[in-house]
Amino acid sequence: MTKQQLEQFKRWFYSYVAGFYGDDELTNDNIRLKEDHTRRMCADTPLIAEKLGLNQQQRLIAETISLLHDIGRFEQFIKYRTYNDVGTENHSLLGLKVLAENKILDGLDSCEKEIIETAIRLHGERDLPKGLKGEIEFFAKLIRDIDKLDIYYVMIDRLDDFRKNPEKATATLGFSxxxxxxxxxxxxxxxxxxxxxxxxxxxxxxxxxxxxxxxxxxxxxxxxxxxxxxxxxxxxxxxxxxxxxxxxxxxxxxxxxxxxxxx
Incomplete structure (x- = not known):
């Protein structure tokens, strides 16, 4: 994987997300929520990767996973008006479907593609399955850590607003x-x-x-x-x-x- 490929993924991501904004304030707020979440994760990922001693190739893979891990969230919100997977659709699997339909990862070698797709598929699961292979397990664990680190921030930033605006809480979380x-x-x-x-x-x-x-x-x-x-x-x-x-x-x-x- 190359830096150029990562930059292509970034251009596609922001172009794809831009298509979900419109005239509805609640929709725009929730699309922005996930876009900003992804942007902060992409900023945190190199910092964590450096402290873990990852090489250049591993860092590119880690950043790609952070960039694309929630790509299914945007279609999910438009379709269901909530980010609650319970009773709607698994956003990780929806994301893999979006990536496949747009052939986003087709230019990567099979090992890199498997690592990225597996990490995306498992990032929202309650627990990781046993028996994952070395690098696949490592990156599946890494994205879960970086995701949680920013979701802490999101909840702290939004909790007062959720308490004052039950409609926003229900749309984002599924309860108020x-x-x-x-x-x-x-x-x-x-x-x-x-x-x-x-x-x-x-x-x-x-x-x-x-x-x-x-x-x-x-x-x-x-x-x-x-x-x-x-x-x-x-x-x-x-x-x-x-x-x-x-x-x-x-x-x-x-x-x-x-x-x-x-x-």
């Missing part, structure tokens, strides 16, 4: 309940378990589940970035100040420090 939280979500995080999207019923559930994402972070450098940016404390500040939440906060911070110190 803002005050309640589920005890089973609390217990899952306390037991170091990731939470399935199908179990999330409110904004508070979403925030608590996102705190538990640290158990699914694969690289120490990502954990360090989460700590450096103060992302967990910012998320916790949106939650009710009660004993359940304080217990979750203590547990998450302890686990974060433990994992960073373990390297």
């Amino acid at each position: 309940e803002k005050d309640k939280y589920s005890k089973n979500i609390i217990q899952a995080v306390i037991k170091n378990r990731t939470v399935g999207y199908e179990d999330i019923k409110s904004l508070n559930d979403m925030v608590i589940a996102m705190l538990g994402w640290i158990f699914d972070i694969n690289f120490t450098i990502t954990l360090k970035e989460i700590e450096k940016r103060g992302l967990l404390d910012k998320l916790i500040s949106f939650l009710p100040d009660d004993e359940d939440i304080r217990e979750v906060a203590r547990h998450i911070k302890s686990q974060l420090n433990e994992r960073i110190n373990a390297g």
Whole structure:
């Protein structure tokens, strides 16, 4: 893979996304949300890649995955008016369909194409399957880390708006309940378990589940970035100040420090 190919992918991506903007404010806001998410991930990817010691070829592959991982989101929103995969369509598989129809990856060699397509297909899954091959597994883990790192930012940036505008919350997340939280979500995080999207019923559930994402972070450098940016404390500040939440906060911070110190 070459730098020129990556630049071609970027030109196609931004041209493709531009076609989804129109006169509807809610649609434009949600298309912009995912376009900006992708842009920030493409900025974070070289930083993480450098700290992981990736070579030039690996960096190009990583940037391509970040660029294209959510390409299915745009068609998904136009079709369903929500980004909630539950009850609509798996956006990762929809993205692979878009890439295939436009023959975007056809100029790559078969190994590079397999790595990129597999990473895109698996980036939104609750857990990675066992038995992935070396580089395929590495890049599948890498995109999941970089994706989560920016989704933390997105949620922090948008949460007040979601609370004030239920229509926006429903369109983006699939739910708008803002005050309640589920005890089973609390217990899952306390037991170091990731939470399935199908179990999330409110904004508070979403925030608590996102705190538990640290158990699914694969690289120490990502954990360090989460700590450096103060992302967990910012998320916790949106939650009710009660004993359940304080217990979750203590547990998450302890686990974060433990994992960073373990390297």
